[in-house]
Amino acid sequence: MFAAIYIHNFSLQSALRHEPELIPKSVVLTDPALTKPCVVQLTPTTRASGICEGMTPSQAMARCGNLVVKTRSLPQEQGAMEALMQTAYAFSPHIEATAPGVCTTELKGLSIQTNETSAKQWAAEILRVLKQFHLNGQIGFAETPALALLAAHAAKPVLVAQSSLQSQRDCALQPRVARNELPWVGGQRSRTLKGFRLRRSRFFM
Numbered sequence: 001m002f003a004a005i006y007i008h009n010f011s012l013q014s015a016l017r018h019e020p021e022l023i024p025k026s027v028v029l030t031d032p033a034l035t036k037p038c039v040v041q042l043t044p045t046t047r048a049s050g051i052c053e054g055m056t057p058s059q060a061m062a063r064c065g066n067l068v069v070k071t072r073s074l075p076q077e078q079g080a081m082e083a084l085m086q087t088a089y090a091f092s093p094h095i096e097a098t099a100p101g102v103c104t105t106e107l108k109g110l111s112i113q114t115n116e117t118s119a120k121q122w123a124a125e126i127l128r129v130l131k132q133f134h135l136n137g138q139i140g141f142a143e144t145p146a147l148a149l150l151a152a153h154a155a156k157p158v159l160v161a162q163s164s165l166q167s168q169r170d171c172a173l174q175p176r177v178a179r180n181e182l183p184w185v186g187g188q189r190s191r192t193l194k195g196f197r198l199r200r201s202r203f204f205m
Contacts, residue, residue: 001106001107001113001141001142001143002104002105002106002107002141002142002143002144002145002147002148003092003104003105003107003119003123003139003140003141003148004098004102004103004104004105004139004140004142004145004148004149004151004152005084005087005088005102005103005104005105005126005130005137005138005139005152006101006102006137006138006139006140006149006152006153006155007080007084007101007102007130007135007136007137007138008101008136008137008138009029009041009042010077010080010100010101010102011029011031011040011041011072011077011100011101012027012029012041012042012043012070013080013101013134013135013136014073014076014077014079014080014081015029015070015071015072015073015076016043016070016134017076017080017133017134017135018076018134020134022068022070023043023134024043024045025043025045025066025068026043026045026046026049026051026064026066026067026068027042027043027045027046027067027068027069027070028041028042028043028046028051028057028060028067028068028069028070029041029042029070029071029072030057030069030070030071030072031071031072032071032072033072036056037056037057038053038054038055038056038057039051039052039053039054039055039056039057039060040053040072041053046060046064046067049063049064049067050063051063051064051067057069077100080101080133080135081097081100081101083130083133083135084101084103084130084135084137085097085103087126087129087130087133088103088105088126090129091105091122091125091126092105092106092107092110094106094107094108096145098145098149102149102152104145104148104149107141110122116160119141119160120158120160123139123141123157123158124158126139127139127157127158136157137157138152138153138155138156138157138158138159139152139155139157139158139159140152140153140154140155140158140159140160140161141158141159141160141161142160142161147161148161
């Protein structure tokens, strides 16, 4: 069994975790690597103001006078990723840095594999530690790393999804994911469980 720890809006959370007072406020993130500066990530408060991804900073500021514009920082993201990996390693020795803001853990040897309640308690403790680093995460459990990541995208904030081979009850995640067409991180195409291809993952000690 695997667990995927997913940090939504990872670049933005990385930029704000050293200024936590800005987290509930209207903040957008821009990426200096882009040819045309635009909003790439934003806080929920900002979205409620009618601002969305793709707007220029000036367009966004026209809709929200007290808007804070932050710039993406790779060193800040590296620091946040290190915090994520160190947290995950404290709970499982089998971890993988899957993508920016995503850590996959193999639960080999852990008793939580057979107890959903224990798994959720284990996940809640991970999320509690991450909050100390001002990172809000979501965790998904499944029989494969790929399905665990899909579950993490759908988690609020924890979701356990077993293999469809075990029971019909464990298939409950499939229509949920299919309806939402949850995206992969890292700019990959949106996929659903129907027609999904599993990928191999290598885990390190």
